[in-house]
Amino acid sequence: MGFDAFLGNPTAISRLRRKLREGRFPHALIFSGPESIGKHTCALMVAKVLNCLKDVRSISVENEATQIKIAQIRDVLHMLELQPFEGRNKVFIIDPADWLNAEAANALLKGLEEPPENTFFILIAVNVHELPLTVRSRCQIYQFAPLTLAEMRQHGITDELVLRWSRGSIGRARSLDIAQLKRERQMVLNLLEDSVDAKEDNVQTLLGISAELGRAKQDFEDRMAILAILIADTVYVKEGVPGKLVNIDLSDRLTKLAGRTTVHQLIRMAEFLRFVESSLKSNVNRQMLTDVLVLTGSNILNGLS
Secondary structure, eight states: OOOGGSOOOOHHHHHHHHHHHTTOSSSEEEEEEEETTTTHHHHHHHHHHTTTTSSSEEEOOOOOOOSBBBHHHHHHHHHSSSSOSSOOOEEEETTTTTGHHHHHHHHHHHHEEEEEEEEEEEEEOOOGSSSHHHHHSSSSEEEOOOOOHHHHTTTTTOOOHHHHTTTOOHHHHHHHOHHHHHHHHHHHHHHHHHHHHOOGHHHHHHHHHHHHHOTTTTHHHHHHHHHHHHHHHHHHHTOOOGGGGOOGGGHHHHHHHHHSOOOHHHHHHHHHHHHHHHTTTOOOOOOHHHHHHHHHTSOOOOOOO
16 A cells, blocks of 8 residues: 555645655654554555565554553664664554553653664654653654545445544444444433433432443443533534534434533533543542533533523
């Protein structure tokens, strides 16, 4: 696959092609953007141009680990001293680079500061700001955006609901279990509607529904993501921009929901969802978070009962 076949992110691709053509390609790059939108594919394309994939090393999270460890980066530093076995250059692809632990990131600095002439690093990250500033400052950053609906269709994705739920990610579109999504979405939408409609005399019922959501440890984050999209869709309906809807098959139901709530309520829930997302990185009580979440979206806390 050559650059001509790469769909999406034309600005980043044009910039990379120009630097390759001019022979002033940087020794360290960061490709940043959402998961599964082509960053790794693009890194392999760059590596092919640089050395036909003969001396490419991929560094990722080892089995059952949660971080890229310092020992893995020390192996990289050792390989820097070796001449390429084949080809002109050595290319190291670190993916996901935002999973480097602190010691590994600090060790990597040596390679980024003093790379041999024939060495290139490509760091792939969802959020470039998760990388230490010392690492970022030694790399050229290329920001990748989700693909448009038209670009997704060029990849052969034709189901409109799948297209919209994939949020510009080819990988997500191809792995999406739409039947399972609809089942989960039904439960989460019921919760959202019950939250919006709740009055003081049915708080216990609302908390019971919340308990079901909070117990789902394995699916909790996915359900929170579904809730965030449903909230956004309801805001789009209220603000008169239905073209942005993800859940186009739920337009009538979302319209009714929008008529029973306020933008203020929806924004309160969305803001608390962001807090939930950040809290999941620590050992928090999911049940407590969901209880507060459903009450945040209800009339009970908004003085509308």
